[in-house]
Amino acid sequence: MALTTRFLGIQDYQATWRAMQQFTENRTWDTPDEIWVVEHDPVYTLGLNGKREHLLDTGSIPVVHCDRGGQVTYHGPGQLVVYPLLDMKRSKLGVRPLVTLLEEAMIETLALYRIAANARADAPGVYVDGKKIGSIGIRIRKNCSYHGLSLNNYVDLSPFKGINPCGYSKLEVTRLADLGVNLSNEELASPLVEAITQALSS
Template sequence: MQPILRFLGQQPYEEVFKAMQAFALNRNPLAADELWIVEHSPVYTLGLNGKQEHVLDPGDIPVIRTDRGGQVTYHGPGQLILYALIDTKHHSMAARQMVTLLEQAIIHTLSQYGIDANAKPEAPGVYIDDKKIGSIGLRIKNNCSYHGLSLNNRMDLSPFTRINPCGYAGLTVTQLADFGVDITTQELAIPVAHFISEALTS
C-alpha cells in the first residue's frame, strides 16, 4: 500500500507536532502510512536530549522542546519538511534503518539536480563538502515513526548562525539555491516522497 501524501502548506510547528503525536498514539495497525509535507514558520526545535547550551542567541525566534532524537535545529519558510509516519513493525525497520532511508531519499533527490551529497554514520544527516543540507530526527512510539527530515531549499540561513546546528559548533549549512537550483519546496518534495514510497512498497 502506497503511503498517503499530505501537503499541509506553511504551519506553526507546535500544531503539527501535536498532530503527529496524536497520529502515533491512536494509529490503527491497518491504517496506511502517511508522509506529511510542510513548511514551518521560523522556529528552533530542541531534541529529547538536546542541550540548551547549543542555543546561542535565539532572539525573537521561539525555541520548542520536542521528542525527536538529535540536538537543536532551525526550521523556516523555504525549507522542505517531510514527516514520515511509518508503521516500522510492518516494514521490519529499526530506527537506524529509518534514518538511512530518509538520508538516501535526500541524497538521491539531490543527485537528480546534479548535486553530489553524502551521509555520515557518526553524524546523521546529509552533507555537501562538509556543509549540512539535510537533517534527520525521528521518534518511534507504538511501532510508529514520526518526525522525519528537513531539506534546505531556498531560505534565510542566517538563523543557523545563532545555534550550534545539530550540536556542532561552527557547522556550516547550505541549500539547493546555493547550487543554482530554483524550484518550489512543493516541487522538491515530490522526488523525496517518491523515493520513500518506492522503498516502502518494493
C-alpha cells in the same frame, strides 16, 4: 498497504507536532501510513536530549523542546520538511535503516539536480562539501515513527548562526539555492516523496 501523502503548506510547528503525536497515539494495525509535507514558521527545535548550551543567540525566534531525537535545528519558510508516519513493525523497519532510507532519499533527490551529497556515519543527515543541507530527527512510539527530515531549499540560513546546528560547533549549512538550483518546495517534494515511497515499497 496504501501510503497517503498530505501536502499541508506552511504550518505552525507545535500544532503539527501535536497532530503527529495524536495520529500515532490513535492509529491501529490497519491505519495506512502517511507522509506529511510541510513548511514551518520560523522556529528552533530542541530534541529530547538536546542541550540548551547549543542555543547561542535565538533572538525573537521561539524555541520548542520536542520529543524527537537529535539536538537543535532550525525550521523556516523555504525549507522542505517531510514527516513519515510509519508503522515500523508492519514495515519490518528498524530505526537506523529508516534514518539511512531518508538520507538516501535526499541524496538521490539532490543527484537529480547534479548536486553530489553524502551521509556521515558520525553525524546523521546529508552533506554537500562538508556543509549540512539535510537533517533527520525521528521519534518512535508504539512501534511507529513520527518527525522526520528537513532539506534546505531556499530557506534563510542566517538563523542557523544562532545555534550549534545539530549540536556541532561551527558546522556550516547550505541550501539548494546556493548551489545553483531554484525550485519551489512543491517541485522539490515530488522526487523526494517518490524516493521515500519507492524505498518503502522495495
